[in-house]
Amino acid sequence: xxxxxxxxxxxxxxxxxxxxxxxxxxxxxxxxxxxxxxxxxxxxxxxxxxxxxxxxxxxxxxxxxxxxxxxxxxxxxxxxxxxxxxxxxxxxxxxxxxxxxxxxxxxxxxxxxxxxxxxxxxxxxxxxxxxxxxxxxxxxxxxxxxxxxxxxxxxxxxxxxxxxxxxxxxxxxxxxxxxxxxxxxxxxxxxxxxxxxxxxxxxxxxxxxxxxxxxxxxxxxxxxxxxxxxxxxxxxxxxxxxxxxxxxxxxxxxxxxxxxxxxxxxxxxxxxxxxxxxxxxxxxxxxxxxxxxxxxxxxxxxxxxxxxxxxxxxxxxxxxxxxxxxxxxxxxxxxxxxxxxxxxxxxxxxxxxxxxxxxxxxxxxxxxxxxxxxxxxxxxxxxxxxxxxxxxxxxxxxxxxxxxxxxxxxxxxxxxxxxxxxxxxxxxxxxxxxxxxxxxxxxxxxxxxxxxxxxxxxxxxxxxxxxxxxxxxxxxxxxxxxxxxxxxxxxxxxxxxxxxxxxxxxxxxxxxxxxxxxxxxxxxxxxxxxxxxxxxxxxxxxxxxxxxxxxxxxxxxxxxxxxxxxx
Numbered sequence: 192x193x194x195x196x197x198x199x200x201x202x203x204x205x206x207x208x209x210x211x212x213x214x215x216x217x218x219x220x221x222x223x224x225x226x227x228x229x230x231x232x233x234x235x236x237x238x239x240x241x242x243x244x245x246x247x248x249x250x251x252x253x254x255x256x257x258x259x260x261x262x263x264x265x266x267x268x269x270x271x272x273x274x275x276x277x278x279x280x281x282x283x284x285x286x287x288x289x290x291x292x293x294x295x296x297x298x299x300x301x302x303x304x305x306x307x308x309x310x311x312x313x314x315x316x317x318x319x320x321x322x323x324x325x326x327x328x329x330x331x332x333x334x335x336x337x338x339x340x341x342x343x344x345x346x347x348x349x350x351x352x353x354x355x356x357x358x359x360x361x362x363x364x365x366x367x368x369x370x371x372x373x374x375x376x377x378x379x380x381x382x383x384x385x386x387x388x389x390x391x392x393x394x395x396x397x398x399x400x401x402x403x404x405x406x407x408x409x410x411x412x413x414x415x416x417x418x419x420x421x422x423x424x425x426x427x428x429x430x431x432x433x434x435x436x437x438x439x440x441x442x443x444x445x446x447x448x449x450x451x452x453x454x455x456x457x458x459x460x461x462x463x464x465x466x467x468x469x470x471x472x473x474x475x476x477x478x479x480x481x482x483x484x485x486x487x488x489x490x491x492x493x494x495x496x497x498x499x500x501x502x503x504x505x506x507x508x509x510x511x512x513x514x515x516x517x518x519x520x521x522x523x524x525x526x527x528x529x530x531x532x533x534x535x536x537x538x539x540x541x542x543x544x545x546x547x548x549x550x551x552x553x554x555x556x557x558x559x560x561x562x563x564x565x566x567x568x569x570x571x572x573x574x575x576x577x578x579x580x581x582x583x584x585x586x587x588x589x590x591x592x593x594x595x596x597x598x599x600x601x602x603x604x605x606x607x608x609x610x611x612x613x614x615x616x617x618x619x620x621x622x623x624x625x626x627x628x629x630x631x632x633x634x635x636x637x638x639x640x641x642x643x644x645x646x647x648x649x650x651x652x653x654x655x656x657x658x659x660x661x662x663x664x665x666x667x668x669x670x671x672x673x674x675x676x677x678x679x680x681x682x683x684x685x686x687x688x689x690x691x692x693x694x695x696x697x698x699x700x701x702x703x704x705x706x707x708x709x710x711x712x713x714x715x716x717x718x719x720x721x722x723x724x725x726x727x728x729x730x731x732x733x734x735x736x737x738x739x740x741x742x743x744x745x746x747x748x749x750x751x752x753x754x755x756x757x758x
Contacts, residue, residue, distance in 0.1 A: 198261070198269065199227045202293070210258075211296055213694075213719040214329055214711060214750045217313055224269055225298040225722075226259035260300040260722045266310045269297055273312050274324050278757050291321055298722050305330045308720045315705050315754070322705070323756040331720055334744035341747070342712050344399050348699055351710045354753070357701035362396040365713075366403050367694040368687035370411075371644065384671060385415045387640065388693065389683055396697045400714070402688060403680060411676040411683070413655075417636045424632075424639050427594065431632050433519050434591060437584040438625040441577055448524050457522035461532045464517055468510075468545045505597050510547030511557055512590040518583060529579045533557075537572055540564040550593070554617055555585035581621070588624055595631040599638075599656060613664050630663040633670055645683060651676075691743045693717070708752045714745035 203209055204220035211221075261269075273295045275281055294313040301308050309329035314321045332340070348360050371387040393407035403409075418428050433449075440446025508516070514536065523529050539545045540560060549558050563569045572578070592615045614627050637659060641647040647655075655676045662672065696713035713719075 195269070197227055197265070199225050204293075210721055211309060211311070211329075213715070214309075214713065214748055215296075215311065215327065217294060220293040222293055222295045223298070224261070224266075224295065226261045228259060258298055258722045260298040260308070263299045263301075263303045263307045263310070266297040266299045266307075270295065270310050270312050270326065274326075274755060277312075277314050277321050277324060279321060280757055289321065291316055291319065296327075298720075300722075301331065306332050308722070315756075317705075322758050323754055325708075326753045326755060328751050328753075330749045331718075331746060332748075333746040334718075335747070336742045336744050341399055341714070342749075344396065344697065347697070347710060347712055351699045351701065354710075354751075355701055355708050360699050360701045361394070363698045363700070364391075364393045364396040364401070364403060364407075365694070365696040365698070366391045366692045368683075368690060368692050370683060370686045371640075385419070385640075386412075387415075387644070388412050389678070389680075389687065391680055399697065399712075400692075400695055405679075405681050405684065407680050409678050409680045409683070411678050413637055413641070413674045413676070414671060415633070415637050415640055416670045417633055422636065422639065423643060424635055427635070428632065430519055430587075431591065431629065434584065434587045434625060434628070437580055437587065438622055441580050441584060442622060444577075446526065446580060448526070450524065455522075456524070456528065457518045458528055458531050458535075460517040460522060461514065461535055464513065465535060465539050465545060468547065469539070505594060507550075508590070509549045509553070510545075510561065511549055511553065511555060511586040512593070514557075515583070515587045515590045519587065523583070526579070529583060530574045533572075533574055533579055533582060537569075537574075541569055543567070550589075553589060555589055556582050557586055558589075584621060584625075588621065588628065591628055592624075592631075595628065595635060598635055599631075614660075626668060627663075629668050633668065634659045634663065637674065645686070647682075651678065651682065706754075708754060709750070710752065711748075711750040713748050715748065716743055716745060718746050719748050 201223050202220065203223055209215075209221070210223060273292070277289070277292060279289055291314055294311060296309055296311040299307045299310055305328075307328055308331040309327070311325075311327035311329070313325040313327070315323040315325060344362075348362070351360055352358065367388055367390050369386065369388045371385065389409055389411050391403040391407045391409045393403050419425065422428065436447060518529070518532055523532065536557070537560065541564070543564070546565065547561055549561050560569055560572065596615060614631055616627075617624065619627075634656065638652055638656065641652065641655065655674070658674055658676060662674065666672070692714075694713060694715045696711060699710045699712075700707055702708055
């Protein structure tokens with residue numbers, strides 16, 4: 192193939208995304224053939240330019256033309272060549288040591304009446320010997336909203352039996368539904384990479400586009416980005432962003448402070464907080480009045496009633512956590528104000544004006560100073576350089592860890608070993624601790640979405656939490672990762688039963704083992720190929736936002752298989 196000047200070849204394997212995954216799920220490694228792109232330069236244009244000329248088009252990024260397809264006739268020639276060199280009976284070719292090659296797929300331009308978009312060849316093996324080749328022809332049509340162009344299932348089964356001389360066929364269905372749009376109220380989901388969809392498979396298909404039966408196998412797929420302003424945990428997300436800004440300032444040596452808030456300054460809030468504690472020194476140093484505690488709890492949790500019922504609220508904020516609540520976000524607007532706030536706190540501790548309570552096990556520098564103040568002796572604290580920023584970062588980090596743990600576990604003291612060993616560990620540096628808190632927030636966003644949109648209960652959330660925790664224990668933060676949870680279709684049926692699928696597919700098969708052959712027919716809202724008509728994806732015709740009245744445009748894809756036996 193390297194001698195074919197009109198062809199480009201590439202090996203797709205491992206973690207590379209397969210361009211044919213929509214209609215073939217065979218070998219993990221394959222060759223992809225497509226039309227070569229020849230970049231020719233115009234000598235006359237080059238000669239006409241002066242050395243110091245600057246041309247505007249050259250300053251713009253050049254768009255890639257994307258993959259180019261070969262003619263169907265040329266693709267068949269290449270598939271024939273591939274089949275021939277895999278045939279052990281072709282001794283005249285002089286191939287003494289035949290190597291079993293990965294499958295070969297060729298991009299086609301759809302210029303034939305069947306609109307062929309791919310042709311593939313897959314060797315059939317018995318041990319290290321090639322016994323034959325499966326030839327696949329994929330055709331694609333559309334998009335169309337005309338269901339009269341859809342196939343008839345009985346006709347598909349009949350054609351399969353005739354082509355493969357089989358008397359018995361089996362059918363398997365697959366459907367994919369998008370749930371995040373179906374479950375959401377109109378205009379409540381911002382444009383993002385977030386998506387929740389369900390893949391459903393079942394045996395015994397009765398008709399084209401049938402709704403999957405409840406006995407099907409289903410997998411929930413979740414990919415969510417944090418930071419949607421309409422999320423019930425958006426205030427917690429903003430709190431996390433301030434924590435990240437402090438961590439970045441500590442790492443880079445420069446902190447970007449927010450614009451001063453129109454509300455009370457952090458310094459004034461801290462002064463009032465300390466004054467209140469001084470007045471209550473003879474009583475419960477943390478008690479305050481009930482309305483203030485409720486205000487702190489709401490500010491901390493920032494979740495609606497649906498989320499509260501599962502994740503609960505924290506009512507055990509200690510002194511350092513309450514101090515963080517006074518200073519976070521737009522309250523602290525400068526480095527000097529941060530120094531002034533900590534100066535007030537340290538002075539009150541040194542004079543014994545306050546004796547605040549802190550959580551057992553708190554390891555922040557400010558917690559250590561508070562413990563020292565119990566004994567009437569504190570070390571000198573130079574509030575300069577990065578010290579004030581690190582002090583604020585530490586108390587915010589401890590507070591937010593407890594927030595997330597209480598959301599997931601209910602009581603911080605009963606957290607699982609995985610939380611203790613990884614997510615709330617203090618044995619790693621501050622930057623890594625912050626990174627792990629980011630993972631906790633992403634997990635929380637996923638749980639909140641499944642609870643708020645899909646009305647999941649604890650028995651469904653618990654295995655999903657375990658899946659997320661295990662992934663994030665082994666991988667860095669990745670909000671594009673798709674988390675998968677096996678579920679019962681009945682759990683989400685109400686969100687898709689009156690909706691149109693994104694993908695619907697029927698697979699007709701006969702034979703067993705290497706003799707098995709399949710015919711696949713599917714419709715999809717997005718183009719299943721990268722070359723050709725992909726720009727028309729996701730269109731609607733006189734559609735409504737939800738409901739069965741929507742006339743969705745579908746691409747129709749047909750995959751047919753035939754076998755060539757060498758022995």
